[in-house]
């Protein structure tokens with residue numbers, strides 16, 4: 617295994633009775649990487665994380681951490697530490713003792729354990745809180761104590777299971793940035809579980825999007841966002857705008873798609889497995905779509921006439937829900953960078969044109985017999 621790989625998961629599955637919670641997952645996590653497992657409730661994120669930590673044994677497959685096969689090792693023999701969603705602090709112990717607790721089992725002298733615990737608390741900016749009990753802390757502070765406790769053990773890999781779930785929106789955003797900075801400055805490997813796509817995008821170097829026990833896409837975070845490979849990933853990343861077309865030709869890496877628009881759409885193809893007449897599904901992100909009063913065909917724009925079904929004012933954006941004449945529904949985000957009144961040139965029930973630049977068309981990977989190809 618390469619020097620720079622921290623965790624290697626090889627065809628790992630986990631069954632609970634007949635139910636397959638994790639289905640033959642293979643992936644590698646690099647040293648010093650912020651790696652996220654992202655997916656909806658029940659897709660197997662926690663189960664996979666617990667197998668890395670040793671709290672659950674795989675039904676099949678192997679797990680290596682560093683150079684070592686840890687598949688059958690108990691948690692305390694693995695160079696990892698886990699931060700659970702419910703911080704699991706000892707309620708009767710002061711903050712400092714909570715953080716020093718595990719260190720005392722590491723055969724550190726009491727004085728060294730206290731020193732290390734103080735350093736860890738400083739890392740999460742909790743100096744001065746050493747003598748408080750968990751009940752005397754806010755949710756965000758408790759979260760940081762749990763983090764300090766895990767960091768104090770100096771694990772090679774830190775596993776975090778939705779650690780920010782209990783925090784309010786504002787605090788959550790603050791702690792996201794703090795955690796990311798801490799991870800980067802210490803050069804630690806983080807495996808982070810979340811079902812929040814924005815959180816994953818904010819923090820991660822790479823993201824594995826999971827669906828029903830499988831990894832559906834693993835890519836750099838901006839790549840998962842901008843180039844989803846499947847409809848599931850596109851939907852999960854907030855782009856529920858699907859179109860159907862047919863391949864006209866593939867030449868010089870450019871795919872020509874005939875859709876129900878006047879012109880063909882030419883897009884860069886990510887695979888050369890396409891053939892003429894293949895059915896093709898593609899997606900356009902809501903913020904890349906525009907609503908127009910006229911068919912905007914300048915600069916090769918694609919334009920489809922639609923009926924406006926709904927309008928939701930969200931402060932930063934106005935969300936338009938429109939329907940094509942085929943009955944497909946699309947979501948358009950209009951940034952509210954003009955006075956609010958101006959968007960009243962459109963009304964619910966009226967007709968308008970939905971337009972986009974063809975370069976913003978993202979083609980879903982080709983499927984044959986339900987399997988992705990190319």
Ligand SMILES: Nc1ncnc2c1ncn2[C@@H]1O[C@H](COP(=O)(O)OP(=O)(O)OP(=O)(O)O)[C@@H](O)[C@H]1O
Pocket residue numbers: 632635637655656657658659660661662663664811
């Ligand atoms: N001990 C268990 N026995 C039986 N089924 C289990 C067990 N643990 C998990 N499961 C099932 O495995 C599936 C995956 O669970 P898991 O906790 O990994 O999901 P998750 O992606 O972490 O979801 P969430 O976002 O809700 O935390 C779920 O359908 C769950 O019901």
Ligand SMILES: [Mg+2]
Pocket residue numbers: 661662663
């Ligand atoms: Mg979970």
